Amino acid sequence: MYERSWTVRFSDTDPFGIAHYPRIVDALHETSDMFMQEIGFPFWEISREEGYGLPLVEMNFEFENPVAAGDDVTVELTPVPGTRSVRFEYVARNDGEVAFWGYEQRVCARTDGEGAIELPDDLRLALEEYVED
Amino acid sequence: MYERSWTVRFSDTDPFGIAHYPRIVDALHETSDMFMQEIGFPFWEISREEGYGLPLVEMNFEFENPVAAGDDVTVELTPVPGTRSVRFEYVARNDGEVAFWGYEQRVCARTDGEGAIELPDDLRLALEEYVED
Amino acid sequence: MYERSWTVRFSDTDPFGIAHYPRIVDALHETSDMFMQEIGFPFWEISREEGYGLPLVEMNFEFENPVAAGDDVTVELTPVPGTRSVRFEYVARNDGEVAFWGYEQRVCARTDGEGAIELPDDLRLALEEYVED
């Protein structure tokens, strides 16, 4: 599993001092980008150099507790590789308590639009190192 | 049902010319805000003047087809009121074809954090005018 | 001069109920995009079909009065075409009072990175229809 810390900023917050939902979604997407860089397959590189990507086909999130400016939110990402897709499962905790959690379902697809392909072996191996036992 | 048109902007698009997912989520949230204004219960007014809001507890979206800069995307919102909550169901179409769809589950809650309350009668009446038969 | 109305949304606002600066900048950029579409030279079309764009080289804005959720802000854009560049001048008013104003300096450049070029004649003509006398 991969983990990063997201500090909620003043500019993320609403009239009640808690983060706007679109800003939480920004942080989730940033986490997917940081994870892909961490495992050596940054989104910008695979699309340009390998000709494929992992476009989103579904997102499903639950928001259990609000987060406020200054909170250091721990966002965990666990990949669940399929044959032609991968699910990124997220759990975000604030002071040990779950704040939001859910998943992004991503399909492996050629950037030229020819439809889904199998996850390349090297990407699969890299993802598997972060799979939960 | 409520309907608005969202024009995808150049600044919403990625290296393949299609909208980034966080920008789609921005458009969805903007739609909820426009809808609440349309029915006479803008988010900024109910929170300040009536002391309650409709915070998000779940979002679930599927992305079927990408949208590109210049596309005029029709976003439909249909409310499904519950007792202490309301579901906003969305369908977005581009040239008649579904681009993305899903829902936001929102709970009715006091802004002072005292937990869920029943939907106020006047809000329920306003929502019901947009319910699908 | 070109004019559009920007409604400040709940999700644009901060703990004091006023718009975050980055959200104001989003609205300004959206206005430039709407203007270029209005005059028949949308950013997404000129870059793809004509091989040039109007990248930003400078932005300078002053914020005189805050804007709040629900405010209908009138944003005016006046283009000032140069030889190889164009300045977009903005004035945003809220209830008749100036809220923010400033300009974006944009250069006309080939998208293949070969440096500044003269504004194409057809674009210049289209811009001149919006020039203030």
Place this chain on the structure above:
Amino acid sequence: MYERSWTVRFSDTDPFGIAHYPRIVDALHETSDMFMQEIGFPFWEISREEGYGLPLVEMNFEFENPVAAGDDVTVELTPVPGTRSVRFEYVARNDGEVAFWGYEQRVCARTDGEGAIELPDDLRLALEEYVED
């Protein structure tokens, strides 16, 4: 002077693979927020506990070179305290080359809207440790 690294993400980039301007502005504002936290006066704390803030009254930036996904951009912030205001000067470098630079002019103001006040002594002292000689 304060320094942070900003990694440009895939979701920040446009059809030419370079960062959209509004995403650069997001990164600049995030830097101001990180700086205030670093010096012990986070925006969310001074507004809530001390009753003042540093609202933006002017921003002026020049964009010299585009930045692309994966670039690690070094953003430097140097505060220039005035009597009732402070200027945040920024220089962002990518591989040693200036990418963008400029400043935000911020005024010190009561959150209850009573107009500009002198910078509190403790804040001034904290800012002065980052002033360039």
